[in-house]
Amino acid sequence: MDLPEVGRVVEAVLLCADEPMSINQLTKLFAEHDEVDRRLVLQAIEDLQGRWQDRGLALVEVAEGWRFQSRPAMQKYVELIHPEKPPRYSRAVMETLAIIAWCYPVTRGDIEDIRGVTMSSQIIKTLEDRGWIEVVGYRDGPGRPSLLGVTDQFWSDMGLQSRADLPPLESFHDALQADDEAYASLQQEIAITLDEPSAGEGKEGLADTSELTEQLERKSVQD
Incomplete structure (x- = not known):
């Protein structure tokens, strides 16, 4: 089996x-073909990325492996065939998720120290249920x-x-050993990242729509 055929199978x-x-x-798809190894599959993926470079879909590597997904410019069109709105999460849920993503591994007490409020067990359950x-x-x-952890x-x-793909955020572990001013600085960084709540909403209300919030609430479209 040659490279073009391997590429067609992978595609x-x-x-x-x-x-x-x-x-x-x-x-493992090519277990019956001894001549096809990991190196050849990776080469096929690289070739596919080049072939799909100017198309509406992109072949990308994420934490769980490789997949095709729509390019950002196609998002608004893809959403037309998926009119259902993604779930909206409270600001408390979004803040908790942001802290875990940037600072893991953390305990519930660590999260409460950063947010400055007692955290409901339902917040953790919501994020666990979402996977x-x-x-x-x-x-x-x-x-x-x-x-x-995430x-x-x-x-x-x-x-x-x-986590290396996230924007830089002050080290949580450094903040744990610092003073109240360091805690306040970390809280401010997280607040800026998530955007401020819309007018009239309290800290525990639904977060205003922002680029990060929408990204965290909506799974990347794969079709």
Whole structure:
């Protein structure tokens, strides 16, 4: 099996797949062809990226693997065939998600320290049910509190590979050991990232529509 044929197989499978596929999964498709290895599959992907460069879809790598997704310029047209509105989350949920994404691993107490308010258990449940956060370990200390982190599904839904793709944010661990002024600075950075609430809304109200909020609330379109 030569490179063009490998490319056609990879292209067809990724276009029909419901979820991203890792390079290992793609390589296993050619188990009956000893001449097709990981290197050849990666070369086929690179060729496909070039062939799709000027089209409405792009072949991209996200945390869970490779997938085709619509380019940003196509988003408004794709949304016309998906008229249902994505779920809206409270500002408390969005702030919590932002803190976990930028600062993980963190405990519930860490999040409450940064936000300055007591956090409802429903916030964590909402994000867990969406598949965006999970328990990644436990902190040594009294009660061994759970450490929370974001999932590969979160990065894939955002069209990102890892935290390295996020805008820089002050280190949470540095802020933990600093004074109240450092906490205030970190809170301000998160508030700027999420945008301020719309007029008349309290901190716990629905967040104003912003580019980041829409990105966090809507899965990247794959078709």
